[in-house]
Amino acid sequence: MSDRLPATFDSRVLAVVLQVAFAASLALALSTSLAACSRVSTSSVPPNQGGIPGTLRYAINGVGSLNPLNQTNTAEVDLDMFLYGWFFYVDDHGRFVPDLATEVPSYANGGISKDGRTLVYHLRHGVKWQDGAPFDARDVIFTERAILNPRNNVFSREGWDRITSIEALDDYTVRITLKEPYAPALATFFAPYQHSGYPVLPAHLLQQYADLNQVPFNGHPVGTGPFKLKEWVRGDRVEFEANPLYWRGPPKLKRVIAKIVPDDNTILAQFESHELDAILDAPSVQYPRLKMIPGASVSLVPVSAFTLLAFNTKRPPLDDVRVRQAVAYAVDRQRIIDDVTHGVGLLGDTDIVPGSWASSTDVPRRGYDPAAARRLLRDAGWNAAPDGILIKNGERLSLNLTTIAKNATYVQIETLLQQSLRAAGIDAAVKNYPQEMVYGTAADGGVLASGRYDIALVGQNTGIDPDDSTLFMCDQVPPAGVNWTFWCDSKFDAAERAALGAYDEGSRKRSYELTQHEMAEQLPVIILYYHRLILATTDRFHGLAPTRNTIFGWNPWQWSME
Numbered sequence: 001m002s003d004r005l006p007a008t009f010d011s012r013v014l015a016v017v018l019q020v021a022f023a024a025s026l027a028l029a030l031s032t033s034l035a036a037c038s039r040v041s042t043s044s045v046p047p048n049q050g051g052i053p054g055t056l057r058y059a060i061n062g063v064g065s066l067n068p069l070n071q072t073n074t075a076e077v078d079l080d081m082f083l084y085g086w087f088f089y090v091d092d093h094g095r096f097v098p099d100l101a102t103e104v105p106s107y108a109n110g111g112i113s114k115d116g117r118t119l120v121y122h123l124r125h126g127v128k129w130q131d132g133a134p135f136d137a138r139d140v141i142f143t144e145r146a147i148l149n150p151r152n153n154v155f156s157r158e159g160w161d162r163i164t165s166i167e168a169l170d171d172y173t174v175r176i177t178l179k180e181p182y183a184p185a186l187a188t189f190f191a192p193y194q195h196s197g198y199p200v201l202p203a204h205l206l207q208q209y210a211d212l213n214q215v216p217f218n219g220h221p222v223g224t225g226p227f228k229l230k231e232w233v234r235g236d237r238v239e240f241e242a243n244p245l246y247w248r249g250p251p252k253l254k255r256v257i258a259k260i261v262p263d264d265n266t267i268l269a270q271f272e273s274h275e276l277d278a279i280l281d282a283p284s285v286q287y288p289r290l291k292m293i294p295g296a297s298v299s300l301v302p303v304s305a306f307t308l309l310a311f312n313t314k315r316p317p318l319d320d321v322r323v324r325q326a327v328a329y330a331v332d333r334q335r336i337i338d339d340v341t342h343g344v345g346l347l348g349d350t351d352i353v354p355g356s357w358a359s360s361t362d363v364p365r366r367g368y369d370p371a372a373a374r375r376l377l378r379d380a381g382w383n384a385a386p387d388g389i390l391i392k393n394g395e396r397l398s399l400n401l402t403t404i405a406k407n408a409t410y411v412q413i414e415t416l417l418q419q420s421l422r423a424a425g426i427d428a429a430v431k432n433y434p435q436e437m438v439y440g441t442a443a444d445g446g447v448l449a450s451g452r453y454d455i456a457l458v459g460q461n462t463g464i465d466p467d468d469s470t471l472f473m474c475d476q477v478p479p480a481g482v483n484w485t486f487w488c489d490s491k492f493d494a495a496e497r498a499a500l501g502a503y504d505e506g507s508r509k510r511s512y513e514l515t516q517h518e519m520a521e522q523l524p525v526i527i528l529y530y531h532r533l534i535l536a537t538t539d540r541f542h543g544l545a546p547t548r549n550t551i552f553g554w555n556p557w558q559w560s561m562e
Contacts, residue, residue, distance in 0.1 A: 026287055054561055059259045079238060080223075119185060119186075121175075129245075130495070151213075155196070163179075182500060183332075184467040221491040226246045237257055237260055257314045268282075277537065279534070279537075287341075294340055302533075305366045308460075311324050312486060314486040318454060324523040329373035352462075364520045370420075390426065400454040401454070402447060451481070498511040540562040
């Protein structure tokens with residue numbers, strides 16, 4: 001529930017961090033669905049004023065580091081797309097696009113061994129770091145070791161800890177050996193679409209350090225990407241300029257300026273006044289106003305993210321599946337979508353989003369039905385008291401709702417949840433906390449990790465692979481992992497293990513159909529709505545081709561500004 005690329009509950013925390021994440025989860029099915037599916041766009045006549053030809057200006061709320069290993073939010077990962085290189089991107093049709101690697105490993109090309117434990121990557125010749133040094137296999141091996149270095153404050157090592165060895169067969173061939181087959185490997189190792197996906201870092205600049213937590217590179221990075229850092233004025237802007245050494249050739253844009261603007265309303269005002277050329281992840285509350293701005297193109301792009309209710313299944317009465325099912329019937333999800341997201345959210349039922357090849361439509365669904373909720377609660381032994389709140393053995397049916405205290409959208413949703421639950425006989429009290437407390441570790445008293453909640457309202461960014469094992473498997477309960485619902489289900493675990501051990505989509509899809517059915521029946525979480533990315537741009541900005549992942553910029557070398 002993080003907004004890094006987690007598969008964990010909400011920013012790299014709606015972002016961890018129920019966690020999932022996410023080998024080619026967009027692959028073939030997405031190539032048709034994204035085209036057919038809903039990129040909704042509106043545009044009006046451009047005013048032909050403002051803007052700087054060759055320069056893109058957009059805004060982010062903040063940035064703490066330009067070192068990918070210790071970044072914690074999605075905005076920082078978006079900046080990485082300008083600076084760094086990866087083995088692969090995923091394009092707007094859900095296809096892997098080779099970058100620093102020249103082809104995607106498979107059984108057919110010999111890149112994946114028959115036993116599924118060995119992956120071979122062929123690296124691109126002629127790539128240079130932005131300081132002119134050559135890129136080769138030494139950089140890949142150094143980065144893998146830096147990720148696994150326990151002294152580095154790395155956001156997540158999920159997947160990387162399955163590696164038993166990494167070696168250079170020559171300067172441009174790397175072999176990775178795994179403990180066992182690991183299907184999300186292709187979408188994790190040096191790919192920007194999982195919460196533990198990292199770009200390749202320069203060995204010649206960093207191998208001298210014992211750790212990378214506090215090194216000059218974190219503020220003055222060097223990558224292989226299409227843009228190089230010009231300056232980072234902390235609290236004001238991060239400015240990039242075209243990289244003349246980029247292996248694809250110089251990008252079309254000359255400059256990219258990411259202005260640091262903490263307030264979303266200020267960002268909107270600056271877009272209206274043409275101080276910004278784009279808002280690349282607008283909050284849903286701004287959608288109606290954005291559509292009214294002259295000269296703006298506004299698009300809704302389905303992404304691998306959703307908002308959910310997480311149940312603490314180890315705490316009575318939520319350890320009773322009937323109570324969890326009753327809550328699902330009691331919640332008016334469509335009203336939340338209409339009244340809070342202004343129609344931007346999409347109704348959904350599983351944690352694998354529509355458009356993914358692994359998504360199943362054959363799962364139990366529970367629409368808004370307060371009467372059904374009351375029947376389930378009555379079957380579970382809860383009876384009405386004079387004030388309408390249900391009681392059992394003298395105890396009132398009272399539950400706490402928890403979310404991030406300053407998240408205006410979620411606080412608004414809480415109000416609607418209280419009304420819906422009250423209609424079903426459930427007294428719901430709000431008990432919110434600062435973000436750092438919600439997502440802190442169990443050792444630090446984190447609300448989710450230590451189980452100090454009843455129902456948590458959080459967000460989830462997933463990746464391009466449907467792997468959700470770290471969020472829901474029995475062995476991922478804190479402190480071992482981020483199964484913050486404390487749900488343990490043997491059927492789910494068996495299907496997850498089968499999915500993780502197979503690389504072919506057919507067998508994995510059959511396994512994920514089982515996991516989705518079991519989750520929809522047992523309900524450790526309720527999916528409130530799927531997200532759509534709101535992109536607002538001036539009509540002078542061209543080339544943006546967003547992916548279904550929440551990273552908007554897989555192809556910045558193709559962007560242009562008139």
